[in-house]
Amino acid sequence: MTDLPPDLSALRDEIDAIDTELQKLLQRRAEVVGRVGKLKGKTSVIPLQPDREAMMMRRLVERHEGAFPKKVMIRMWREMLSATVGLQGPFSVAVFAPENKPGTWDHARDYFGSFTPMVSYRSTGDVVKAVSDGSQSVGILPMPDEEESYPWWRLLLGDEKRSPKIFARLPFGGQSNGRSETEAFAIARLVRRPTGDDRTMLAVETSERISRSGLNSALVDAGLKGSILGMWRADSDPESWLKLIDVEGFLDPADDSVQAFKAKVGQYVGSIYSVGSYATPLSAESLQTAPLIAEDKD
Structure with missing residues (x-):
C-alpha cells in the first residue's frame, strides 16, 4: 500500500477531528432539546416552531461563507x-401522495426529514381530517388548483384552535432532486408567529359581480x-364565490389594511377568513454558493 503524502495525511486527520467535534456538538444539542421537552411537559401542542426554524435558516444563509x-x-x-422535534414528543406527517403526483411526498421528506413517520393519503380532504382530529401532526397538500370542484383550503376556515392552518410553503430552501418542480403547503394546528418576512393566506367571500381585476385593484x-391562488363556488349558492388570496405580510382579518380592502369593495365582499400564514421561502439568489475553485482569469 502506498504511503500518503504527509500533508494529505495531516489534512485527513484534521477532517476526522472536525467530524468528532461535530458529533459531540450534535449530542450536546440533543441533550439540551431533551431538557426543553421536559420543561414543556406533556402537552397536546405539537413540538414544532416553524417561525423559529425559518429565522434560523435565514441566519444560516446570511452568515454562510x-x-x-x-x-x-x-x-x-x-x-x-x-x-x-421527534425527541420532544410524537410527531408524524400526513401527505397527499396519489400515484400520479409523488412530488408532495418529496417535499415532505425534504422538509421533515428522511426518518420522520409519514403516511400517504389519496384524498386532500383525508389529509385535512387526519390533522384536524389529531391522528397526524402535520399535513402536506398540493398548490391550489382553480379547476378543483372541492379545494382543500376551504376546509381551513374554522376556529384557530380547532382547524388546522397553513404554516409553511414548500420547498423552503430551494428545489431538491425530487420528482416535482411544483410547490406545496404544510398545515397544522399550532401557534403561528411573524418572522419579519411573511405572507398570509386569506379566504374572501365575494359576489359574482366583482371581477378578478376588480379584486386585485x-x-x-x-x-x-x-x-389570487384559487377560487371556489358552492353548488348551493352560485352567486357567491370564495377566493383564496396570498398577501404579503403577517396579517389578521381584523387588521386595518384588510378592513381597508374590504371597504374598497364594499357590498361585493362578505366575510374574510384567515387560512394561515407562512415565512417567505429562501430565494434562489440567496442560495447561490461560491464555486469551489475560482476561475483563472489569466
Missing part, C-alpha cells in the same frame, strides 16, 4: 431539526400586495 453548498447545509439542518388601493 465558503464553497459548501447552501442548499445542502439547509437540508442537513432540516434533518437535524426534524430529529430533535382593491388590494392595491388598500396598500396590499397579493395574488
Whole structure:
C-alpha cells in the first residue's frame, strides 16, 4: 500500500477531528432539546416552531461563507431539526401522495426529514381530517388548483384552535432532486408567529359581480400586495364565490389594511377568513454558493 503524502495525511486527520467535534456538538444539542421537552411537559401542542426554524435558516444563509453548498447545509439542518422535534414528543406527517403526483411526498421528506413517520393519503380532504382530529401532526397538500370542484383550503376556515392552518410553503430552501418542480403547503394546528418576512393566506367571500381585476385593484388601493391562488363556488349558492388570496405580510382579518380592502369593495365582499400564514421561502439568489475553485482569469 502506498504511503500518503504527509500533508494529505495531516489534512485527513484534521477532517476526522472536525467530524468528532461535530458529533459531540450534535449530542450536546440533543441533550439540551431533551431538557426543553421536559420543561414543556406533556402537552397536546405539537413540538414544532416553524417561525423559529425559518429565522434560523435565514441566519444560516446570511452568515454562510465558503464553497459548501447552501442548499445542502439547509437540508442537513432540516434533518437535524426534524430529529430533535421527534425527541420532544410524537410527531408524524400526513401527505397527499396519489400515484400520479409523488412530488408532495418529496417535499415532505425534504422538509421533515428522511426518518420522520409519514403516511400517504389519496384524498386532500383525508389529509385535512387526519390533522384536524389529531391522528397526524402535520399535513402536506398540493398548490391550489382553480379547476378543483372541492379545494382543500376551504376546509381551513374554522376556529384557530380547532382547524388546522397553513404554516409553511414548500420547498423552503430551494428545489431538491425530487420528482416535482411544483410547490406545496404544510398545515397544522399550532401557534403561528411573524418572522419579519411573511405572507398570509386569506379566504374572501365575494359576489359574482366583482371581477378578478376588480379584486386585485382593491388590494392595491388598500396598500396590499397579493395574488389570487384559487377560487371556489358552492353548488348551493352560485352567486357567491370564495377566493383564496396570498398577501404579503403577517396579517389578521381584523387588521386595518384588510378592513381597508374590504371597504374598497364594499357590498361585493362578505366575510374574510384567515387560512394561515407562512415565512417567505429562501430565494434562489440567496442560495447561490461560491464555486469551489475560482476561475483563472489569466
